[in-house]
Amino acid sequence: MNFTQPRLRLLSILSVTLLVVGCASYYLFRHSGAPADEGFVAEQLNEGGMEDIGTLALPEVEKRLNYLIQDTGETLRSLELLNDVQLSLSIETSESADEQPLQYEPLFVPFTSAQLKAELASVQGLRFAQRLFADGSEVRLDTSSLDPLWKRAATPDEPVAEQYLPQRLRFRDGSEQTFAELKAPPKVESDDTISSQDAFALTANKPLASLGLTVSYRSYPAFRKVVLDKDHPQVTLDDGQSFQLTALGDASASVRLSTPKMSTFVVQGLDDAGKALYSNGNNSRAFPSEGDIAALHDYYRALLQTKGDLKQLKTGQAVQQQLERLTQALAAQVGPLKNTEVDYHFEATPQRILIHVLDPMEDSTVEFAQVDNVLAEQTRYIALDRNAERYGFIDQAGQWLIKPRWVQVQDSQLADTYTFFFPEKSSDPDSGWQALRSQLAYFPAGSHQLVDLPFEHIAEALSNGLLLVERETNGPYGLYDAKRHRFVLPMKFVNPTVTDNLFIARLGKRTDVTEGLYGAYTLDGKEILSTQFSGIEHSEGLLYASSADRRRQDVFDLQGKRINRQGDNVIGRFVGRQPLLVQDAKSRKFAFINRQGTRLPITLPYDEVQPFSNGMAVVGRDGNYGAIDLAGRLQVPLEYNQINAFQTRYAAAIRAGGGSGLVLISQNNKVTKELGAYTSMKVPDNGNEARYYVRDPNNDDEYLVYDADGNLVQQDE
Known part of the structure; x- marks a missing residue:
């Protein structure tokens, strides 16, 4: 969220701008003696400004002065209607009970002009692509490596409008020319600069080796950073800038700022983790400073004085010159700061408000001496004859080696x-x-x-x-x-x-x-x-x-x-240092072998054996299941109706007579957690990514999902 100098109503011709906020609940200025209604009727008014008053006849000059006096007086009277209240932070603590996953936006971390210049100086590897034709070529820059820099040189809502100007063009045949010499005439009138998305045309069809590039851009020379929260709702800087948090809660915040008139500010709401909450919108109100209003009063009096001196001034040109002198003098009274109040709406109530105030942008350039062609040097290059709509091959000088036919x-x-x-x-x-x-x-x-x-x-x-x-x-x-x-x-x-x-x-x-x-x-x-x-x-x-x-x-x-x-x-796979399970096709007896094929001295008096998973192998006899370790020792007795492949720490099992009640057991047969009646499971071998889907004991229509270590990871219908 960013705001440049607000577009406000121009009051007469004075370089003072302000937006009158009707029915505002706060006091802005105290100026007693606001002018009474001037009482002009339509026939006494000539709407307009000062810029053409010198061309008017004296009767029309008086009507124009009447209009300027009435316009300024109405503004001063409107300001007098604003009420005086004390600003203080109001906090709303109610939150929505229906919690939804929050959205976030990138945290604004700006570059100053000096930082951006240093980053641009370190950029290498800019490239371009060139298409070759019978009568010319087309070049498209690849500036994607600069995009992260431009993003930090701008505000979130206003990207940098950088422009690119090619300079010296160096060709594969060793020749060089300037971009101005070879630039093809554009279809519409334009200058030589191009945007990063545009391609530019050349009258030469020779393959380029590289080019020089000048990039023009705008950046902020400096910025101030301010953080507000409920414990520190107000900050005033040495130069008079002030920031006040006036409301916080119910997924919104209100901020009142006094910042330099030509500056830009960016406001973001942060959560506990310092991430920027997504903003659902905002609205702003701007109002004048004390100096602005004082200058406006003086301007009103100067208009009255000018009308009183009309007989002595005699001509419209003399009136215009006097008003120009007066407004130039009064402009020095205008305050340097602008006052703004903004309401923001977020995905949730922020814990603190981060404000960046950026100095007015300045124009800069950076030179890239060598931007290379993505197409490596070749013996021949593909080229298109646009008239015949056929492709062929050209040499480094742009001459046809194989005439177009494809x-x-x-x-x-x-x-x-x-x-x-x-x-x-x-x-x-x-x-x-x-x-x-x-x-x-x-x-x-x-x-x-x-x-x-x-x-x-x-x-x-x-x-x-x-x-x-x-x-x-x-x-x-x-x-x-x-x-x-x-x-x-x-x-x-x-x-x-x-x-x-x-x-x-x-x-x-x-x-x-x-x-x-x-x-x-x-x-x-x-x-x-x-x-x-x-x-x-x-x-x-x-x-x-x-x-x-x-x-x-x-x-x-x-x-x-x-x-x-x-x-x-062979049953399963060799995994790490674990042996491989084999079964004799005739006797149906199981054995484990090492990677050399040697049978290991592990006795397997079981009618069911599973491959090793994380150092344990499930075994069974007469419908009862246990598990052995790598030495063949029965670490888990044959007292389970079912045991699944061991994960890194535990295996899911069902005890004899336990129905569908799932428990997690360790490699030494300790029950670490009772999960409940399972509906399904996903159990990889030699991993730790198992998922167990268990009925919710409080709601038969829902189930709970546990990970391999028994942690609840989600609750689904």
Whole structure:
């Protein structure tokens, strides 16, 4: 919320401005002897100001003086009607019972001109983008790195209107020219400056390397900061500025300020944490100072005196000159401060009011010697012939290397490689619609002759010039070496994933058709696992592969060596230093193995075993459940109907005979909290992000949500 010098009613021609607030409840000025009603009728008045009084005949000059006298007298009489009351802080303590999440706005932290200048001096990396045409070019500045600075150089409601003026233009071919020499004529008359959102046109179509830039902006040379609250409702500064909090409560606040006339002030309401509450609106009232009113009284008397001297003055020009001398003398009496009272409405009642009073803005400039083109130096550049609506390539001097013939040309993720679009013959020439066909092609080193590539899309650019490529939409994928222009893996795979130095995919020709089995390869094309699995997952340097019939899972190292025994089914994953659970496919017995495949000496006389989670594994026998630690010790006895995966500290469990009553137990079987009858839960393995949804004991239609440590995190219907 910010307010510049208020637009107030101009009283006659004196440089005193004020807004008369009818029925105000506070005393502004005490001036006895306000003028009585002048009693003029319409025929005696000539509405207007002093600026043209010298052109009027004497009868009309007198009528104009009558109008100025009446106008000033009415204002003085209105001020006399204001009542005298003492201002004091009123506090409203009632708050709405319906609490809603509060909205906040950014806390205003302004820059002074000196701070802004220092920040601008440290800015580096300004860039621009250039579009090249057959007959010129277009440049668009990227000034996003300056936006946070401009935001702090302005008030929240009035952004800085910065302007940009390009200076010296430096081209890729080594030549230089000024912006004034190459600026294309604008469609509408304007100066040379541009805004950050605008592009500017040049008559030259040569690719730029960099340019110099002058930025003009406005900023505040200094500011004063004042904080008001219920314990400190009033502050007066050494220069006479005063600030008074007159009302606080019911999600609103009222402030009375006396600040320099050309200054700007920003007011924000802060909560206990110092965050700025969102303001729902405000209204303001401005009123004159003692000096303003004194000058207005003197001006009224000067008007009467001038009317009395009318016979001696003789001409309208003489009257105008006398009034100008009088008003210039009276202007010195006008006070330097403006008085304003503002009411604010917030999302909640603020704990304190923060006020910034900003000095009048000043004009400044900053020079950026080198702003670079985002387009790196190249052998050739894409350019558009706007008349033919076709694209081609130009050299650094702006001359055509390949004349325009494509509807569109797009850069790819690979240097000297482009996607070209050209019309495809339509089977229905009368339809008015023309399809486009695309083709990837590249320029061999030292050549301007294009070579088509045997794929349509570059899905991902990998390291060392390796590309994951796709033949066409929903088509097969392969690995392509762009440096040697050869396939590392042929385009016969679909649904690929590339992680670290691994390529995992299934055989097939279409991504939208289920066919083939998965295999795994290194990025240099070496086979790790042949294509015989229904799925392969890479996790922590190991490969977990599901058999074609999905009945068994094995774990392999990155050389393709199986870690688990033949006939063992892998359950879960290796996580950290925890062992991996396996089960013999024939005997159905469980065991734990380490990363070398060695079975650990952990006895498992159970008919149910779960993988380890946070150092504990749930085990069961005959429908009763407990939990063992990493050494195989039964830390939680088999006395529960259900135990979920252990989180970092606790597990959720249901005691035998406990119905749906959920409790949290520790790793040594201590019940830490009884949650209640659960409806559902989300329990990750080896994490601490569990959520337990429990019936609200006070309302069956609602449930409570607890986190993994038993803390209530929300209450939902």
